[in-house]
Amino acid sequence: MNRNRNLFFGICLVAFSSTMALLSVLWTPYDPLEINPDISLAKPSWSHLLGTDVLGRDVFSNLLAGSRTTLITAFLVVMITMSLGVTTGIGAALSPRWFNRTAIYSIDIVLALPAVLFAIVLAAIRGPSTFTAVIAISIATAAAVAQVTRREVNVLLNSDYVLAARACNSNRLRIVRRHILPNIRASLFIQASGAASIAILAESTLSYLGLGTTPPAPSWGRMLASSQQYLIIDPIVALWPGLAIIFTVLGFNLLGDGLREALDPTLRKSKS
Secondary structure (H helix, E strand, C coil), rough: CCCCCCHHHHHHHHHHHHHHHHHHHHCCCCCCCCCHHCCCCCCCCCCCCCECCCCCEEEHHHHHHHHHHHHHHHHHHHHHHHHHHHHHHHHHHHHCCHHHHHHHHHHHHHHHHHHHHHHHHHHHHHHCCCHHHHHEEEEEHHHHHHHHHHHHHHHHHCCCCHHHHHHHCCCCHHHHHHHHHHHHHHHHHHHHHHHHHHHEEEHHHHHHHCCCCCCCCCCCHHHHHHHHHHHCCCHHHHHHHHHHHHHHHHHHHHHHHHHHHHCHHHHHHHHH
């Protein structure tokens, strides 16, 4: 931890955002949905630490509640992304050549479709919701995870220990469990960290466009969207959700870089 500063600061930022989300479950200074026009766009004070928005809602309370919405969405996206992407990548690498090529073309097609565009299509079918955002982001990021996993598994399948396992009549399930998954574990941790940062940015973008979390549920993207028309009057209102998004995404990116430095033996040797 002393040598790996990326890992240290990444853990600190992610822990801070996670603490905000957990704290919002138990306590918020005010009801995030409580409207009080008498204190509209109030400046930061002891009674309202980060001020209030145009409807008189406490910004700090909304920030806490929004962290819960955003991080839960990111957690669901990571779970679905890693499950779908890793399964698809390993399955494509172990499948016959014709199926492997079909999987490659399918992954490339999905990668060519931005998550926002896919969310617009889903929103037109099912309507804007957190579920729509989770599905759209998960499918888009799972394709990238499947592509990286397939390439790494293809390399491992040609390694000496996998060839030896095949010579000993080990079945595919045993090879995946004993030889492939342990050797791509570091890559999976890094990809999960990257998927979390992408999920937070994508969820905030979709909520900002009105395709993600729907009001009155607070989210950082919705807070940015509701405050943009008052930037000239009180620009500090949009500052807080923007900083929350920046620092949380930065935390997951630093966490991924730190894990790569800690788990990649070639980087450890070059630094030592």
